[in-house]
Amino acid sequence: MQFRHEQLPNGLDIIAEVSESAHSASLGFFVKTGARDENDSISGVSHFLEHMVFKGTDTLSAEDINLRFDSMGASANAFTSEEDTVYYAAVLPEKQHDAIELLAAMMRPALREDDFITEKQVILEEIKMYDDQPPFGADDQCRALFFKDHPLARSVLGTESSIQALPVEAMRSYHEERYSADNLVLAASGAVDFDSLMASARQLCSPWQSVSHCNRKVSFSTTPSKAITDIITRDQAALEYAVRMTPGPAEDNSDRFAAKLLAVVLGDDSGSRLYWDLVDSGKAEHAACHHHDFLDAGIFVTQLSCEPEATQALLDRIIEIYKAATKGLTVSEVDQARNKLLSRVVLAGERPRQRLFSLGLEWSHLGRYRSVGDDLATLDTISREDLHRILCEWQLTELSTTVLAGPLQKD
Amino acid sequence: MKQTLQTATLDNGITLLGEFLPGVESVSVSFHVAAGSLCDSVMHSPTNRSRCGLATLTGELMLRGAGNRNSKQLVASLDNAGVQWSQSVSMSHGSFAGAMVSRQLPESLEIYADILRRPLLDKQQFDPARQVVLQNLAGTEDDPTHRTMLALRKAHYPSPWGLPSEGTTVDVNNLQHSDVQEFVNRFIQPQDMIISVAGRLDWLEFTNQMDSLFGDWQGQSREPVINGERGKKICHVPYDSQQTHIALAWDVPPYRNPDSLQATAALAVLGGGSSSRLFTEVREKRGLCYSVSAGYQTQRDIAAAMAYSGTTADRAQETLDVMLHEIASLPGTITNEELDRVKARAKSGLVMQQESTAARAGAMARQWFHLGRIRSLAEDLERLDNLTVESIEHWLAQNPLTEVTTVFLGRNPLEVPDAVSP
Numbered sequence: 001m002q003f004r005h006e007q008l009p010n011g012l013d014i015i016a017e018v019s020e021s022a023h024s025a026s027l028g029f030f031v032k033t034g035a036r037d038e039n040d041s042i043s044g045v046s047h048f049l050e051h052m053v054f055k056g057t058d059t060l061s062a063e064d065i066n067l068r069f070d071s072m073g074a075s076a077n078a079f080t081s082e083e084d085t086v087y088y089a090a091v092l093p094e095k096q097h098d099a100i101e102l103l104a105a106m107m108r109p110a111l112r113e114d115d116f117i118t119e120k121q122v123i124l125e126e127i128k129m130y131d132d133q134p135p136f137g138a139d140d141q142c143r144a145l146f147f148k149d150h151p152l153a154r155s156v157l158g159t160e161s162s163i164q165a166l167p168v169e170a171m172r173s174y175h176e177e178r179y180s181a182d183n184l185v186l187a188a189s190g191a192v193d194f195d196s197l198m199a200s201a202r203q204l205c206s207p208w209q210s211v212s213h214c215n216r217k218v219s220f221s222t223t224p225s226k227a228i229t230d231i232i233t234r235d236q237a238a239l240e241y242a243v244r245m246t247p248g249p250a251e252d253n254s255d256r257f258a259a260k261l262l263a264v265v266l267g268d269d270s271g272s273r274l275y276w277d278l279v280d281s282g283k284a285e286h287a288a289c290h291h292h293d294f295l296d297a298g299i300f301v302t303q304l305s306c307e308p309e310a311t312q313a314l315l316d317r318i319i320e321i322y323k324a325a326t327k328g329l330t331v332s333e334v335d336q337a338r339n340k341l342l343s344r345v346v347l348a349g350e351r352p353r354q355r356l357f358s359l360g361l362e363w364s365h366l367g368r369y370r371s372v373g374d375d376l377a378t379l380d381t382i383s384r385e386d387l388h389r390i391l392c393e394w395q396l397t398e399l400s401t402t403v404l405a406g407p408l409q410k411d
Numbered sequence: 412m413k414q415t416l417q418t419a420t421l422d423n424g425i426t427l428l429g430e431f432l433p434g435v436e437s438v439s440v441s442f443h444v445a446a447g448s449l450c451d452s453v454m455h456s457p458t459n460r461s462r463c464g465l466a467t468l469t470g471e472l473m474l475r476g477a478g479n480r481n482s483k484q485l486v487a488s489l490d491n492a493g494v495q496w497s498q499s500v501s502m503s504h505g506s507f508a509g510a511m512v513s514r515q516l517p518e519s520l521e522i523y524a525d526i527l528r529r530p531l532l533d534k535q536q537f538d539p540a541r542q543v544v545l546q547n548l549a550g551t552e553d554d555p556t557h558r559t560m561l562a563l564r565k566a567h568y569p570s571p572w573g574l575p576s577e578g579t580t581v582d583v584n585n586l587q588h589s590d591v592q593e594f595v596n597r598f599i600q601p602q603d604m605i606i607s608v609a610g611r612l613d614w615l616e617f618t619n620q621m622d623s624l625f626g627d628w629q630g631q632s633r634e635p636v637i638n639g640e641r642g643k644k645i646c647h648v649p650y651d652s653q654q655t656h657i658a659l660a661w662d663v664p665p666y667r668n669p670d671s672l673q674a675t676a677a678l679a680v681l682g683g684g685s686s687s688r689l690f691t692e693v694r695e696k697r698g699l700c701y702s703v704s705a706g707y708q709t710q711r712d713i714a715a716a717m718a719y720s721g722t723t724a725d726r727a728q729e730t731l732d733v734m735l736h737e738i739a740s741l742p743g744t745i746t747n748e749e750l751d752r753v754k755a756r757a758k759s760g761l762v763m764q765q766e767s768t769a770a771r772a773g774a775m776a777r778q779w780f781h782l783g784r785i786r787s788l789a790e791d792l793e794r795l796d797n798l799t800v801e802s803i804e805h806w807l808a809q810n811p812l813t814e815v816t817t818v819f820l821g822r823n824p825l826e827v828p829d830a831v832s833p
Contacts, residue, residue, distance in 0.1 A: 024763045030823055054685075062695055066686040070752040073759030076685075121698035128653040129701050129721055134553045236651040238552035271486045280482070282542020283549040305550060336490045343493030346512055349437050351766055399503020 011182025022190035028088030036151035044158015118381035135241035138405035181208035190352025240406030248298035437611030437766035441508035446598035454570035464578015478525030495534035510647035570639030600630030647824035674804035720740030746773035
């Protein structure tokens with residue numbers, strides 16, 4: 001593996017992790033924009049814009065884009081999160097330039113009004129689709145209550161009313177500001193020809209303008225003032241779905257990896273404390289704990305789904321499990337979790353598509369490169385004491401924000 | 412691309428498949444026992460008590476302790492060896508799989524041999540295992556797309572092919588520990604078992620170890636599956652959801668029939684990729700839905716094409732009409748450009764499969780099950796190259812679509828025209 005980085009005069013970063021043994025190349029534009037960069041009047045615009053980027057440019061129609069991706073045999077898609085919008089394509093090496101050419105063109109979309117009106121219907125369908133699915137909006141609602149007036153409180157999809165009310169002009173100005181050359185990273189992984197990638201980027205992306213940006217970080221108070229609980233009632237649901245959030249290390253915190261290891265010990269999908277107590281016993285359909293990190297904040301998210309009447313007792317039980325963990329983790333369970341993570345890092349490292357996201361997001365957020373070897377070495381240095389320290393520092397058992405969705409009614 | 416494919420057969424009928432993949436550190440292994448959920452139906456006789464979900468419950472219980480390890484020790488040994496393990500049940504197979512750094516392979520194979528040959532089937536673990544299966548069933552109740560596809564399978568396939576592998580709540584509640592014991596005795600057998608391995612691999616070492624772990628395992632012959640009735644052709648599942656879910660199925664040849672290449676290429680023109688007809692007409696031009704697609708589902712002897720879309724209730728009728736129109740108007744209209752795109756996507760998929768040891772191990776096992784051999788990448792690519800619009804059109808003309816099974820899940824039923832015509 002070889003890491004390469006160059007920057008165009010307009011500020012566009014181009015990075016690549018080149019692998020001799022890969023059979024394919026994965027390429028993507030990572031735009032430093034997402035729900036957190038919106039306000040109430042444009043809620044959902046980042047995600048809607050992600051759809052509109054596939055609707056064409058001044059010289060390409062939506063159909064042209066779909067035809068060209070399929071013609072090069074690309075596996076292409078995009079996603080939008082709280083902090084990022086990512087467009088990517090995995091192709092055979094000989095299609096590298098074709099893929100970059102198309103992706104780069106798409107970064108300057110036409111944003112035609114008739115396409116905007118048609119696509120608005122697709123977005124509204126997507127909102128309804130998620131509304132019919134577990135956890136029935138509990139995740140969005142929990143984040144809104146947890147982060148309150150912090151930008152991370154915002155919903156990625158927006159609401160039916162915010163999407164209905166959104167004018168195309170608002171999207172155009174959002175695009176102009178957020179898709180500035182220095183706010184994008186072009187990342188590549190796998191069987192990449194970096195010199196050719198640079199030549200493509202110079203040719204296609206040099207004309208892009210840059211506009212100055214304000215700092216996206218907003219300080220977040222990690223000590224909640226009180227516990228919050230909310231309920232979304234869905235009579236037709238068979239199970240109750242709970243989402244519980246407490247603060248955790250942010251992405252620039254040196255405890256970021258330790259927090260992830262701790263989450264594996266406590267609440268991995270199998271072999272964890274929550275698993276043995278709640279899932280293996282058949283008490284819950286699902287119980288898990290994850291650590292998510294953002295630019296300026298982090299969260300431990302606990303998810304539970306179970307029979308409605310068991311919900312409160314199981315949420316109490318989870319607190320007991322977390323309390324027991326603060327009293328001491330065993331060396332063997334920490335090692336078991338570490339071995340799992342090490343193996344995941346190695347296996348994910350063999351797939352260019354999976355490497356692309358780690359590579360692009362790390363650079364996009366922290367401006368640095370971490371190899372698979374760096375991640376493995378960091379995991380090896382984390383001790384049981386580190387996990388105990390995090391448990392003491394971040395107080396998973398204390399004031400949390402919890403949202404339930406399912407048949408349970410509000411009192 | 413030079414490929415190293417290996418096969419071997421143990422005396423008891425177990426097939427070993429292997430591929431050395433250069434440039435990877437990992438190896439993936441998968442075990443496929445001919446003990447899928449079809450066997451649930453074989454177990455119905457003689458008492459006539461339906462046992463839908465028994466294969467799934469058996470798989471769950473087999474992982475709860477084997478050899479000299481109890482449930483926790485078993486999971487701990489797999490986790491400590493860095494094995495990303497999984498267990499699943501399909502119609503035809505109960506499968507156990509693991510992906511790991513290659514030096515852990517010998518140790519993990521010993522654990523898998525215990526799971527397959529020496530499961531504890533601990534009575535204390537039976538109720539919790541049953542609860543896990545019941546919890547999963549309750550979870551799928553809340554997944555409208557999954558429920559729609561289950562209803563479609565049940566309506567379209569002759570029994571028992573449409574029965575849900577995950578089981579039914581009523582049947583799982585009635586299962587007993589003795590059922591699992593009997594299932595293991597009758598179906599967890601070496602006959603027709605496929606063990607597939609791909610990645611950084613020493614084939615000779617692997618086959619020697621497999622011979623010592625599995626070579627002395629003797630079993631009995633398979634029992635036949637008896638086909639029953641099909642369900643209703645049009646079926647509405649009432650559900651209080653914002654979206655109406657539409658699913659369609661029709662017969663196509665199974666994978667081992669050479670014509671399946673023509674059928675699946677036609678299906679890819681219809682609903683594979685973002686330039687497919689369904690995606691273009693239903694989503695891109697009309698904005699009727701977020702998801703719409705068509706795909707292929709094959710068993711050894713029967714197969715179906717399945718199309719799906721989820722959309723708001725008041726636009727569901729139009730969505731269904733457009734989908735049926737696109738399906739009916741396919742014959743006689745496929746272009747060379749469309750076929751070229753299908754080929755390009757399929758070729759990329761085949762080559763990229765070489766980057767995932769788990770995908771390769773699974774794909775080799777599937778080919779062996781359906782064809783009794785593994786096709787090389789070169790052969791697969793050649794078959795694609797030789798595919799022509801004429802051969803697809805010829806197949807479509809010879810096999811006109813006469814019947815489509817239609818399922819809706821949502822508040823209201825939709826109208827289905829009597830005949831499928833362009």
